[in-house]
Amino acid sequence: IPEFGDRVVMPCTHGKTREEAIHKGEEVIEMYLEAWLAEGESIPEPSTLQIA
Incomplete structure (x- = not known):
């Protein structure tokens, strides 16, 4: 999540599939926002x- 690079220690996500990683990233974005x-x-x- 490039926009969070200077505000979050590890601004990235992962998953077993691309779709899972995207879903997890969306959850992280919502949590921080x-x-x-x-x-x-x-x-x-x-x-x-x-x-x-």
Whole structure:
């Protein structure tokens, strides 16, 4: 999760399949966003990755 790189120790996820890793990543994103909002912290702006 590139946007979390400077705010989270390990901004990554994994799974047995790509779909599982994506699902886990979505759960992590939701968890951090909820916590940051509750604490009044700013939310990182989403970035766009260029695929070659």
